[in-house]
Amino acid sequence: MEKEAMISLLEIIDQQVSSSILGGMEETYEELERLGYIRINRNTVQHSASITPEGLDYLNQHLE
Numbered sequence: 045m046e047k048e049a050m051i052s053l054l055e056i057i058d059q060q061v062s063s064s065i066l067g068g069m070e071e072t073y074e075e076l077e078r079l080g081y082i083r084i085n086r087n088t089v090q091h092s093a094s095i096t097p098e099g100l101d102y103l104n105q106h107l108e
Contacts, residue, residue, distance in 0.1 A: 045075055047106070054103045057082055057095045065091045 053072065057063040065073050065084070073093050076082045081099030085092045095103070 045072060050076065050081075051103060051106050054081060054095060054099055055107075057093055058100065058103060063093050065093060 049072075053076065070091075073082065073084060073091075076093070076099070077084050079098075080096060081102055082093045082095055085094070
């Protein structure tokens with residue numbers, strides 16, 4: 045995933061309490077989860093993601 049796309053998606057997730065994972069984007073969210081930047085809640089019908097402290101650190105480093 046390109047750095048700009050990753051930063052954009054992290055910004056969206058950060059602005060929401062949890063971000064619903066839209067169809068077709070599962071791989072993108074799973075990549076961010078593997079990097080430790082988000083946590084995916086799979087306990088609901090509609091999976092959602094929330095940003096982790098590591099994700100916030102990454103985002104802040106690239107927005108400065």
